[in-house]
Amino acid sequence: MVVKLMTTNNLLKKHIPEDLLQQWKEITSQKQSSKVRIANFGLLKAGKSMLFNCLSDSVDNSDFATGSVRTTVKPKELELDNYILVDTPGLDCTDHDSDQTFKVLKGADIAIFVHNIKSGELDRIERKFLENIAKNWDEVSVFINRTFWVMTHLDEQECSDSVKIYQAVRQQICDIFNHDVEMFSVASPRYQKGKAENKKLLLAKSNVPQFREALDQKIVTDAEAVISDRNNKKENCHKQITKVIRDKITEANKNISKCQSQSSKKRQQLSDQLSNLIEQTKRSVETYNSI
Ligand SMILES: Nc1nc2c(ncn2[C@@H]2O[C@H](COP(=O)(O)OP(=O)(O)OP(=O)(O)O)[C@@H](O)[C@H]2O)c(=O)[nH]1
Ligand SMILES: [Mg+2]
Structure with a gap:
């Protein structure tokens, strides 16, 4: 008999649920880096990539492609001096994109939720995605503590409406997580123009420097906790995989015992039938001999 050995990867694929394995x-x-991983998430055209270009000071949007049609189709990583940025596709395009973003966030240390203030309050898809996090995240309080909430397109919505929208979105987030959050409103093109033309007023009015400062501050104050959370995440995931494997072994052992008991029952039945047959044959021969 030829026993085909499976590779570890194939074994994992066969026995571990896809989402856990992913x-x-x-x-x-992830690169074994001590640098903090920052991932963004939000709807299509929310301004995720442009905001990341601001963080990397890419004034011509060359680090992360931006555009008026669906642009980011798969996660893109960029390593900077003090952190790694992971740009993600829009949540509202396909279910696969949303699942992929959820997994990217699981592997990130800090998340940045990006919402286009021009689109008003959070829509159904954004709320659904956030509700899923509130329900399924291992430690929601850590997620809240490590997430920044950013509204873009401030330059196109500077009217009384923007304050109303800002407050409504903040309330929606508070309702989902039962936790009030701080929100930033930014104007990314203004920041890029200010950088390119060295215009301090534009930079200040973009609000991006204030956001960057808060982000940098968070990275400094949470550095140790981030590494310890990262290890906890790894350990938790490893524990879950080990549990799945142990449960599978227990189930396989049960099946083996069941098969063994069935086979021994069958062996006994066969043996009884054969003994019966021998006995009957013997009796027939005796009867024949006595005639
Ligand atoms: N006026 C203004 N335009 C912005 C701002 N942020 C992004 N944009 C523009 O909005 C469009 C979408 O921006 P992206 O950064 O590509 O959006 P995205 O969320 O990465 O989009 P996908 O990758 O397709 O999901 C681009 O045309 C940007 O130039 C902003 O703060 N103000
Ligand atoms: Mg993008």
Whole structure:
């Protein structure tokens, strides 16, 4: 008999649920860097990539492609001096994109939620995605503590409406997580123009420097906690995988015992039938001999 040995990867694929395996891959495939990983998330055209270009000071949007039609189609990573940025596709395009973003967030240390203030309050898809996090995140309080909430397109919505929208979105987030959050409103093109033309007023009015400062501050104050959370995440994921494997072994052992007991029952039945047959044959021969 030829026993085909399966590779570890194939074994994992066969026995571990896809989402758990994906989470493990996401955590373990990250560059073994002590740098903080920052991932964005939000609807299509929310301004995620442009905001990341501001963080990397790419005034011509060359680090992360931006555009007026669906632009980011798969996550893109960029390593900077003090952190790694992971740009993601819009949540509202396909279910696969949303799932992929959820996994990217699981592997990130800090998340940045990006919402276009021009689109008004959070829509159904954004709320659904956030509700899913509130329901399924291992430690929601850590998520809240490590997430920045940013509204873009401030330059196109500077009217009384923007204050109303700002407050309404903040309330929506508070309702989902039962936690009040601080929100930033930014104007990314203004920041890029200010950088390119060295115009301090534009930079200040973009609000991006204030946001960057808060982000930098968070990275400094949470540095140790981030590493310890990262290890906890890895450990939790490893524990879950081990549990799945142990449960599978227990189930397989039960099946083996069941098969063994069935086979021994069958063996006994066969043996009884054969003994019966021998006995009957013997009796027939005796009867024949006595005639
Ligand atoms: N006026 C203004 N335009 C912005 C701002 N942020 C982004 N944009 C523009 O909005 C469009 C979408 O921006 P992106 O950064 O590509 O949006 P995205 O969320 O990455 O989009 P996808 O990758 O397709 O999901 C681009 O044309 C940007 O130039 C902003 O703060 N103000
Ligand atoms: Mg993009």
